[in-house]
Amino acid sequence: MIDLVIFDCDGVLIDTERHCWTADAALLTAAGIAISEEEVARRFTGISFKDMYRALEAEHGITLPKGFHETVDAAIRAACVAAGPNLAVAGVADAIARIRQAKCVASSSNPAWLERYLGQVGLWSVFAPNVFSAVEVTRGKPAPDLFLHAARKMGVAPERCLVIEDSVPGVTGATAAGMRVLGFTQTAWDPKTHGPRLIEAGAVATFDDMRVLPALVREADLS
Template identity: 50%
Template structure:
């Protein structure tokens, strides 16, 4: 088997942003009467789009959040990005070492994805092949975003390899019929995160981006798309 496309998640895979994003969400939600810690945001909403997280919270509380809630989240996140955001260690070299088409499929908004990649110097490596959950009806854990990315890149789902760090992301990639590598090297990944990825269906996990090019080569030698190849 060989691959025609590598699909990267963004937050927690390309940029070490999940802790920052959770801080922004926790502060904004608490301000609007939904007290929640950064840790709880991470536990409940890792890999979930802002749109779907909002729907979950509104169902729980029985009331609507402000119309500009997503804009408030975005403003808080970008404020923290300016001083705190870093690329995942080794990811730039890993991207450069993989001689295959690549794209991004992220739950973030287009503006957030672009800003994060620009802040970390990764945008030019992956642009313009960047796809957001805002482009599909259902975000992760549905397979829609991955299938949309594959379609836009003219790759068959069974010949795509996804690099994901979240359970919703892994679930969506597996449902799309794609092979998956589970990354657990972001600062948000606590002890046991690798086991959670395995429980979601990934068989190969790693925590150092320097390993990625070799893992892609090994995956290309396997037969048939399965989770974690």
């Protein structure tokens, strides 16, 4: 039985990932860390910016300039604002409305980001105050901490939670938390190759269209 559906945010509720890939690849390359959008997408989707920059600095022996994160953040935010309500993943608002279980968000993004962009697409009021950020736990994804934190806050046992994730770190963390996971592939760099990666990480199934999500949740609830 499923009592709680936990949604990741970026790449599941809002289609921000492509803006992140573009800004990071361009600005990292300009700073001396040559990297493509595809590599950023493949390696770091679902990982916090802090952890990504730390890993790349170590690999390349480069210290990124002071204020680098703020520069990238400004570029991403400008692109997201320009998208307006179209920043929402297609069909997600209707899918959420058709799910009868309790719902919350568990995201690697910071609280200000979550409120700003979920608000932009009309979803903040749907989830708040049940929006949980990785800043609230010691370890972010792929550790299970954030998912377990969300379940505790919502008063639901992990085995009665269903997680909707688009990243390997997210699927890994939710699976480690003892939760079932559906992998969403529509916003991936290459949806066809991303699905098998999510299954390998522990997703019980994948899907690429939010219109089918309510049926998938009902199916999980009966299994």
